[in-house]
Amino acid sequence: MGAYAAAASDEWCAADAPVDVADATAEYTLRVLGKTLFGIETDDRREAVRAGAHAIRERSSDAPGAVAVPEWLPTPSNRRYRRGISQLESVIDALLDKQESAADGDDLLSLLQAATGPDGPSEDEIRSQLATFLFAGHETSATALTWALYEIGRRPDVARRLAAEVDEVVTGEYATLDDLPALGYTDRFLRETLRRYPPAAAIFRETDAAVRIGGYRMPADTFVVIPQFHVHTDDRWWDDPYRFDPSRWESTEETDSDRPEYAYFPFEGGPRHCIGMRFARLELKIALATFVHRCRVDHDVDEVGVDVGSTVRPATEIDARISRRSPTETP
Template identity: 40%
Template structure:
């Protein structure tokens, strides 16, 4: 682990020096560096130490590259930092939802929503997760070429809509997919227009506003349909509506649904895509999964009782999340002057916590760029810093859907892999689109081979 400077408290003084970092162009700062090659920029940033300053899009960022300091930001001193909604880049989407709210409002929302994510409720979703996965595979023809990312997006959206909202929105899947692309395109650092304020009347900005407004209208229509339905239900949407006017506003309910419809399916679909992509070109780990699935499942859909026995499956999922974390960077904003790694981060400046970079540091992982599920032994995890691997975030604001997502991944992946093999047709080392999530820049295309 890189050595960090002692805290200002330990030295008996408050730091006055701000973090070092690369110089940039007038007005633009490091915006062009971020646009041209984010990975190269981070490699340069790391040469300055564990807390590094750069500027982009008119904002001051302080990147945290050491797990001990990540823990300080997300856990120990979490109250010194607020969530940052990417300013105008984010377009205000879901601003009243759980991911972006703060303080008492966030606590109130979390108390309501966490009732939908108790272990008993999550376990009840297991049958639908497996059944929908089996139906998706059944619809593929032997020898068919498919885009894994699109196929898994449809599947995980179907699972989420049924499990959390008791909705069948298969016919509207295209609406959600278009919204997902819109949000990612808006935030993609490969597009310089991502840094252009939304009030600038560019065609791209006008198109973004239209699509967001259309999606919000779609969500509001779903809510109105539920209000008009007297059927008694036990799902997240009904739970939200039960608290309307008594803890939640109409806008908060809409933004919760917007948040979960986007993030709740997109992140899991990407995790499945990357896991299958990696397994398609790594016969050793794939064979270990074959043996485990044959021994534990014998061709069946995993039951809740069998999930703990799928240890090799869980290791493959963890390794995919390490190499390709769908939520690849977290943003915070200092709400007062803070000490971080011996430096002063001024109030109002942004703090960036990049999973995609820390997950691949040689200080913590041998052959960090290699897909190697066998590294996840009990001894390895015991020695690994908690914040050297944090695909679901950390601290009080860790992902509320973490257990739901892991159950879904451990159910869907074996269900799919027992029925088909994938011949990877795309580059096994893909380029990425770094938008709201870490997406493949091009579709991950495979040929389906049905198994006997």
């Protein structure tokens, strides 16, 4: 994670044109995911995975009426969706080819393939797991890093504080596991990023049986939307909720006590909460500390709209000028 973050920073700093932050962070998180979960370099599969991610995102941003159109109808939107998904499937085919991954490796794919037997996953299940991990495991973290770099580029006060902390703690080429406990402000900055801009906008559930929740009666088979994007900015639980303010996490004990547990749930909760939560927290902290340590980020986007689909993304491209900084230089 750290080595790839350092390499990504160098590429961005060397670019002679502004960097599209969403694109650049997605390239980074996909590389990390490919290496850690599948033991592969993703560079030449990037376009195909991104096409699949784009198809999923576009489908979940569609109006509800459009989603109801049967998938087999050759509408332009259905055709685009199929094209994107079939590119993602081609990557999965390549991954499933045994030559791609060492059969005795300890990456996720090798473990899934080794778990054969009557209770083991079928090939379809493995395919489905890979598709979920490829999408859920890189698009979300990239979205969080995009918002983080957006805030760094428009809030010099926050950027200065982050850089001061990181420069004191990170001594090598990139942030390491040993550096993380001392990066308290970086941690609060990331928590605030996931509050204000939760990469997953909402989660969906269906009731098995009639149930009463918070004074509402719901019959069986009710479709329930739990929108973290709205809950995280509800002023019943958050002061000045639209303000991006990492310092609100400083007095966590005091504020947490009168806030319900699920006023903040970027990774959702319960048995089906994000299985990659710890992976993601680790990756975001190592990546951000490394980016801040090595680069200065400037852009001219002040107030950006929010595009709520399968992920919560900036509504417009954020093109940033990214340049190398030395640790003594204030951003």
